[in-house]
Amino acid sequence: MAWLELLREAAPVMLRGAGYTVLFALAAMVGGLLIGxxxxxLRMLPQRLLAWPANVYVSLMRGTPLLVQMFVLYYGLPSVGVELPPVTAGILALSLNSGAFLSExxxxxxxxVPRGQWAASYSLGLGYWxxxxHVVLPQALRVAVPAMSNTLISLIKDTSLVSVITLTELMLATKEVISTTFxxxxxxxxxxxxxxxxxxxFEALQRRAEQRLNRAHRSR
Incomplete structure (x- = not known):
């Protein structure tokens, strides 16, 4: 009973933190898509010179811890005169990190998507873009939804790291309650x-999105 009373008292603070967690994750997902x-x-272009910066970015983001990336943006950049607010630094770090995985x-x-789809389009006079x-992306989206949803679910958990740069989300809200209740x-x-x-x-939303895309694909 003591635990139930404790959780009842802590619920407003923790649920507010959970709301911020969802907002941070969704904002980072949008940012990650805009980057990814x-x-x-760029990584699919035959010109290696254009693809090289994108390859380096993906390798760097995937090869270094997200926590280090947050520290660089929030604590490191002020040493060179660039100071970011905690919300900006947190969402930017999450977006840059998720953008690398979403790009993959x-x-x-x-x-x-079969190469024959490209050849058929070219034969009809359509160019690359x-x-x-019109042809490739609608099919690719159906394939990418599960992986993109997994990235969003990972972002939900990764937002716990923004507590280290003083952003109040679920994890920091929980720590604040613990500091007063022990x-x-x-x-x-x-x-x-x-x-x-x-x-x-979000897993349930993923399954629903997959079902709708599959139905739309079969109805064509």
């Missing part, structure tokens, strides 16, 4: 349950 899509296109998902999805937009176990378990519930919610 052009990066994926999108690139793999585009590569999965019209073929990509009851870490039930509160950390409650935070884990909220993260799990959010992940299950």
């Amino acid at each position: 899509f052009p990066v994926a296109l 998902s999108l690139r793999g999805a585009v590569a999965a 019209p073929t990509l937009y 009851q870490p176990l039930p509160l950390y378990l409650a935070a884990a349950a909220i993260y799990w519930a959010l992940s299950l919610l």
